[in-house]
Amino acid sequence: xxxxxxxKIPGHKSKKRDPYQLERPLTRINTEPIPSLxxxxxxxxxxxxxxxxxxxxxxxxVWYNDGSRRNIMRKIETHHDRxxxxxxxxxSAILETLRQNETNDLIIQSDSLASLRAICKDSLKYExxxxxxxxxxxxxxGILIRLTTRPAQTKFQWVKGHDINNYxxxxxxxxxxxxxxxxxxxxxxxxxxxxxxxxxxxRARLQALEAKHTYSTIVRWHTKxxxxxxxxxxLDEAKDEIQGVTGL
Numbered sequence: 325x326x327x328x329x330x331x332k333i334p335g336h337k338s339k340k341r342d343p344y345q346l347e348r349p350l351t352r353i354n355t356e357p358i359p360s361l362x363x364x365x366x367x368x369x370x371x372x373x374x375x376x377x378x379x380x381x382x383x384x385x386v387w388y389n390d391g392s393r394r395n396i397m398r399k400i401e402t403h404h405d406r407x408x409x410x411x412x413x414x415x416s417a418i419l420e421t422l423r424q425n426e427t428n429d430l431i432i433q434s435d436s437l438a439s440l441r442a443i444c445k446d447s448l449k450y451e452x453x454x455x456x457x458x459x460x461x462x463x464x465x466g467i468l469i470r471l472t473t474r475p476a477q478t479k480f481q482w483v484k485g486h487d488i489n490n491y492x493x494x495x496x497x498x499x500x501x502x503x504x505x506x507x508x509x510x511x512x513x514x515x516x517x518x519x520x521x522x523x524x525x526x527r528a529r530l531q532a533l534e535a536k537h538t539y540s541t542i543v544r545w546h547t548k549x550x551x552x553x554x555x556x557x558x559l560d561e562a563k564d565e566i567q568g569v570t571g572l
Contacts, residue, residue, distance in 0.1 A: 363429040364388070366421050367483075367492040370413025370436070371500035372400075382408025383503025384417035384510060386424070387496040396420055397503035403462070403512045413500065414439040415463040416510045422470040422478070423511075429477045435485030435493055443467055444480060451524070456540050465518045472523040 365388075372382040382400035389395075400408040400416055414436035421432055434440055442450075442460075447468055455461045471478055483493050518524070566572065 363431050363477075363479075364425060365431045365433065365492075366425070367433045367496035368414070368417035368421055369434070369493065369496035369500040370400075370410060370415070370417050371497070371504060372408050372410045372413050373504065380408045381504040382413045382416075383500050383506065384413055384420060385496045385499025385501070385503055386417055386421050387492060387499055390495070394424065395499060396424065397499040397506055398508050398510045399503055399506045401509045404515070406460070406462075411436075411438065412460055412463060415442075415460055415467065417496075417500070418443070419463055419466050419470070420510060422467060422474065425476075426470075426474060427476050431479045431481060433481045433483050433492065435483050435497075437482050440480050440482055443471075462513060462515065462518060465521075465524060466513045469518070469521050469523045 367387045369385045369387075370382070371385070372380055374380045384396065384398055384400065386394075386396035396417075398420070400413055402408065406412065414434065418432060418434065418439065421430070442464060447464065450458045450461075450464065451468075455465075458464070483490055485493065486497070487493060
């Protein structure tokens, strides 16, 4: 017996979907040069100092060409208790590239193999597990939504980082370093928009979940709207009630 959990808003892939059949082929990460035919090649990079600490400074760099007005350098701010980090910076750079190129065919070159694997290989597993225990879900969801809905093609290519022979990647890295000092932050998508967008798969597949995934989902669902105890008086009242009932 196969069971599925459906959300209130059906996803765009829900019709006649075989839960064991992958409708969307995995995107390939290219390591060889890709011939460019009316395509825009963009190099992305992210940078963070004091990674994940309170005083972390993060920035992104998106490089098209020398002197191009489209080159981007912006800072990353703490978002919903998620401090800047190298991984968030790398994903934010890719997300900003997709935002700025809604209709162009893109070749996105990045030296972050972990980010490309998360987008191109692991995203299907993350969706099937309802994003349990996955870091940077807000950025990954934003990237997947734009990859799924944009009318143009997108190709990812991994390049070696900190390679002095790769001028394009070096320029993106320099922009990311400058981005840490900028006044304009990277815009983040709202969680409501991400969760309600029909391009995101309609919740978890039970056969893809382990007990730990199911348990964490239940805990998160039950505590999502729970208010924090803000005053010691509230805690004391609760203790008095327990003592009155149990005598402990």
